[in-house]
Amino acid sequence: MSSVVSDMQGARSAHMKVKRMLPPVVRGLLWALIGFLIVNTLVSEVFDRMPYHPYVTRPSVTLGWVAAVIGWLLGVGAWEGFMKPYFGGTADWVVPNDWRKYFMYSIDHKVIGMQYIFSSLGGFLIAGFAAMLMRLELMKDHMWIFNNPGAYLSTVGIHGTVMMFSVGTVALIGGFGNYIVPLMIGANSTAYPRMSGISQWLVPAGIATVVLSPILGQWTTGWRGYEPLAGQDPAGIVFYYLGVFALTTSSLMVSINLTATILFKRAPGLTWNRIPMYAWGMLTVSLLNLIWLPEIQMTFLMGLLSAIIPLPYFSQLGSPLTYMEMFWLFGHPEVYIIVVPAFALWQELLPVMGQKSLFARQWGIIGLVFVMILSGLVWAHHMFTNMRNSQMLPFSFFTEMISIPTGFSFLVAIGTMWKSNLRLNTPTLFILMSLFNFLIGGVTGVLLADPVVNLQAHDTFFVIAHFHYTIIGGMVFSWFAAFYYWLPKFSGRMYNEFWGKIGAIWVFIGFNGVFFQLFLLGLKGMNRWVPVYPSYLQPMNFEISLFGFLLGLGFVFNFLHIAWMWHKGPVVGNNPWHSKTLEWQTSSPPANTNFDPIPQVIGSFYDYSDSKLAVATPYSDKKS
Amino acid sequence: MSKVIDSHNGADSVGRREWGKGVFFGTLTVVLLIGIAVLFGRYWLEGIYQRTFEKTPMQGTVHVFQFDYYYEPRHLTWRVGDHVTLAIRNMSSTHWHEMVIGQGFDTVPTTFGPIPTQFKRDFWDGVPVTISDATHIDNLVLNHAKATFVGPKPNMATGGDFSPTIQPGGSINLTFTVPNKPGNWDYGCFVQQYMHYMAGMNGTITILPAK
Numbered sequence: 157m158s159s160v161v162s163d164m165q166g167a168r169s170a171h172m173k174v175k176r177m178l179p180p181v182v183r184g185l186l187w188a189l190i191g192f193l194i195v196n197t198l199v200s201e202v203f204d205r206m207p208y209h210p211y212v213t214r215p216s217v218t219l220g221w222v223a224a225v226i227g228w229l230l231g232v233g234a235w236e237g238f239m240k241p242y243f244g245g246t247a248d249w250v251v252p253n254d255w256r257k258y259f260m261y262s263i264d265h266k267v268i269g270m271q272y273i274f275s276s277l278g279g280f281l282i283a284g285f286a287a288m289l290m291r292l293e294l295m296k297d298h299m300w301i302f303n304n305p306g307a308y309l310s311t312v313g314i315h316g317t318v319m320m321f322s323v324g325t326v327a328l329i330g331g332f333g334n335y336i337v338p339l340m341i342g343a344n345s346t347a348y349p350r351m352s353g354i355s356q357w358l359v360p361a362g363i364a365t366v367v368l369s370p371i372l373g374q375w376t377t378g379w380r381g382y383e384p385l386a387g388q389d390p391a392g393i394v395f396y397y398l399g400v401f402a403l404t405t406s407s408l409m410v411s412i413n414l415t416a417t418i419l420f421k422r423a424p425g426l427t428w429n430r431i432p433m434y435a436w437g438m439l440t441v442s443l444l445n446l447i448w449l450p451e452i453q454m455t456f457l458m459g460l461l462s463a464i465i466p467l468p469y470f471s472q473l474g475s476p477l478t479y480m481e482m483f484w485l486f487g488h489p490e491v492y493i494i495v496v497p498a499f500a501l502w503q504e505l506l507p508v509m510g511q512k513s514l515f516a517r518q519w520g521i522i523g524l525v526f527v528m529i530l531s532g533l534v535w536a537h538h539m540f541t542n543m544r545n546s547q548m549l550p551f552s553f554f555t556e557m558i559s560i561p562t563g564f565s566f567l568v569a570i571g572t573m574w575k576s577n578l579r580l581n582t583p584t585l586f587i588l589m590s591l592f593n594f595l596i597g598g599v600t601g602v603l604l605a606d607p608v609v610n611l612q613a614h615d616t617f618f619v620i621a622h623f624h625y626t627i628i629g630g631m632v633f634s635w636f637a638a639f640y641y642w643l644p645k646f647s648g649r650m651y652n653e654f655w656g657k658i659g660a661i662w663v664f665i666g667f668n669g670v671f672f673q674l675f676l677l678g679l680k681g682m683n684r685w686v687p688v689y690p691s692y693l694q695p696m697n698f699e700i701s702l703f704g705f706l707l708g709l710g711f712v713f714n715f716l717h718i719a720w721m722w723h724k725g726p727v728v729g730n731n732p733w734h735s736k737t738l739e740w741q742t743s744s745p746p747a748n749t750n751f752d753p754i755p756q757v758i759g760s761f762y763d764y765s766d767s768k769l770a771v772a773t774p775y776s777d778k779k780s
Numbered sequence: 781m782s783k784v785i786d787s788h789n790g791a792d793s794v795g796r797r798e799w800g801k802g803v804f805f806g807t808l809t810v811v812l813l814i815g816i817a818v819l820f821g822r823y824w825l826e827g828i829y830q831r832t833f834e835k836t837p838m839q840g841t842v843h844v845f846q847f848d849y850y851y852e853p854r855h856l857t858w859r860v861g862d863h864v865t866l867a868i869r870n871m872s873s874t875h876w877h878e879m880v881i882g883q884g885f886d887t888v889p890t891t892f893g894p895i896p897t898q899f900k901r902d903f904w905d906g907v908p909v910t911i912s913d914a915t916h917i918d919n920l921v922l923n924h925a926k927a928t929f930v931g932p933k934p935n936m937a938t939g940g941d942f943s944p945t946i947q948p949g950g951s952i953n954l955t956f957t958v959p960n961k962p963g964n965w966d967y968g969c970f971v972q973q974y975m976h977y978m979a980g981m982n983g984t985i986t987i988l989p990a991k
Contacts, residue, residue, distance in 0.1 A: 177798070181804065182804060210845070368818070373849075374849070388874045
């Protein structure tokens with residue numbers, strides 16, 4: 157296809173020419189600003205003008221935000237890369253092959269995966285900083301960092317929201333999923349690369365929206381945006397709903413893309429029986445996302461309408477408890493959206509590190525799928541304190557039930573390690589730590605699923621400790637394992653084993669030091685969402701804060717180590733782990749075209765009983 | 781916008797779009813700094829701005845808007861002897877707000893230390909004030925102010941400093957001649973056990989001596 161269109165000077169040019177442009181990110185910010193100013197002005201000064209109202213009102217900021225996000229997406233390159241070709245123009249969007257490609261719209265799944273990884277990493281650091289502020293505040297039993305409770309609660313809300321919606325649901329799915337899954341299934345691209353390119357740029361927009369919410373006002377609801385409490389909050393809650401809407405939209409697009417990719421873009425011979433474990437994890441998680449994200453987006457839209465119109469959906473005129481039900485209907489699957497990729501990672505890494513066939517592979521997959529199915533049946537265990545006794549039994553029962561498929565993942569991992577020659581290197585160490593931490597998180601989850609215990613421990617730090625054990629302990633530790641495991645894939649270089657292990661042990665000690673004590677603190681009566689507390693809890697809180705800073709520094713240390721080795725590490729071969737999965741059967745880092753030719757799969761990826769490769773046309777550097 | 785050939789076999793025949801490192805990092809740094817400044821220092825910066833640049837004494841109608849949880853404006857300048865109509869309007873859709881003017885604090889002891897309940901000195905003590913256009917007033921405490929009412933009288937209450945407690949969307953006008961009480965005064969909202977005040981619902985008044 158080629159068409160020549162005259163440019164603004166009327167010159168017809170079909171040859172090479174260099175065109176200076178604003179950096180796409182800068183242009184996106186500029187277009188966002190213009191869009192916001194135009195729409196906000198129209199709404200607050202023309203269509204919805206009211207005497208005495210300020211320039212920025214809740215309806216105007218909502219619609220202005222929509223315009224700003226559209227401007228931002230078009231500005232970073234969706235205009236040339238998506239809109240113009242959609243309306244029949246030519247796509248004159250060229251991505252240079254240097255560092256610049258990570259800061260503009262791209263349709264290469266590897267670039268998008270990297271962008272997602274860095275976006276969620278940015279979210280992780282911002283939300284981690286918020287956590288440090290919280291720990292700083294809790295070092296004393298009275299206000300001293302924040303000067304009012306609302307500021308502290310807003311910080312708690314920002315920490316939780318950004319961690320859940322831009323790290324937990326994004327890092328392993330949008331990041332590693334986008335990068336690794338097409339490589340794993342022998343595809344050269346995802347199914348919907350242009351949509352995927354757009355979805356990435358919603359993440360920074362969403363993070364920025366949530367983080368900047370205090371500009372509009374405080375919000376006191378934490379990461380759930382509870383109505384009717386949110387209905388009494390200042391305007392900051394509007395940015396909470398909007399930011400989360402952007403982030404969930406992004407996750408939804410990723411899920412659509414990955415599902416279609418896994419369903420339709422597999423290499424020849426890659427039958428359903430041979431789909432790699434991580435791809436299975438991505439598939440189950442994507443189906444969870446496809447089921448539950450639209451539900452929560454609708455709930456948040458209702459919350460938003462309640463806040464800006466206002467409509468009495470969840471006030472005493474409406475149905476106050478409905479929001480909680482609707483939120484947790486998504487909120488519990490959400491936590492499995494976060495840990496299922498971690499389960500899949502255990503089963504992905506351990507056979508490679510042990511060079512031993514995956515034990516009970518089909519049970520591992522059944523475990524993933526049944527966790528996915530059961531996760532939608534347990535939501536009300538978050539609300540034992542406001543339901544009838546008769547309602548508690550089924551939810552308690554299903555919650556205990558979900559530990560069974562979770563146990564499958566453990567048994568698959570343990571069975572794979574059993575009598576294997578396990579290489580105890582950094583990724584393995586992180587996986588083992590993840591298993592250990594998630595076990596503690598899971599067992600305390602079984603405790604909390606008992607209404608008797610729950611009614612005591614509800615809203616205490618016991619609960620906080622439990623879900624941090626599952627989410628940090630399960631997902632973040634696996635995330636680091638994935639970072640170290642796939643670092644040679646991303647960069648062709650290897651990390652330093654000694655410093656990697658130091659980093660792993662460091663965060664492990666810091667993490668357990670913080671969160672194991674939180675169990676005890678919760679049992680002693682420390683409530684969530686309070687910046688001031690009885691003074692007898694202060695010594696332990698002080699100590700936890702010290703461990704918390706240690707943990708924060710440990711995370712930063714690991715990231716610095718990874719970043720350093722990304723550039724300066726020793727160069728290794730294409731397949732340093734001697735893995736059989738497809739992503740290692742091409743060059744590391746992969747070329748612009750992942751596979752040329754597309755490989756033919758002839759065996760299992762997890763069968764280490766012999767040294768035969770699973771592909772018929774293995775990659776070699778020596779092109780004839 | 782110029783368009784060039786779209787080519788699917790490499791970018792060689794296509795117009796390169798280049799963009800500079802300096803503009804990119806420069807803009808990002810500036811945006812980041814603005815973001816941090818606005819996020820952490822908005823309240824503080826606004827206060828400094830208003831105290832620095834808005835020193836002309838206000839006469840006639842002075843609008844004060846109440847939001848969750850801040851006043852707009854947050855700094856007022858009056859001159860002794862000037863005629864002022866303070867038009868207070870509660871812009872919140874959910875919260876009752878008041879506007880108390882005074883100096884110093886009266887506190888009550890609590891588990892969490894002393895909590896201010898009202899100002900020690902009430903600005904309105906002995907001040908003749910005309911109260912008009914009162915709508916959606918939850919209650920009005922006069923304390924020692926000398927009030928005349930124009931139009932319907934709002935629901936009256938006693939106890940504490942002079943303060944109109946305004947329901948969401950309500951408003952009240954207070955017309956008075958600035959009394960001879962020069963100096964710096966605070967105003968604030970003590971609703972919900974001083975929480976509104978702590979969250980930023982306070983402001984300052986500079987009263988200049990008569991010319």
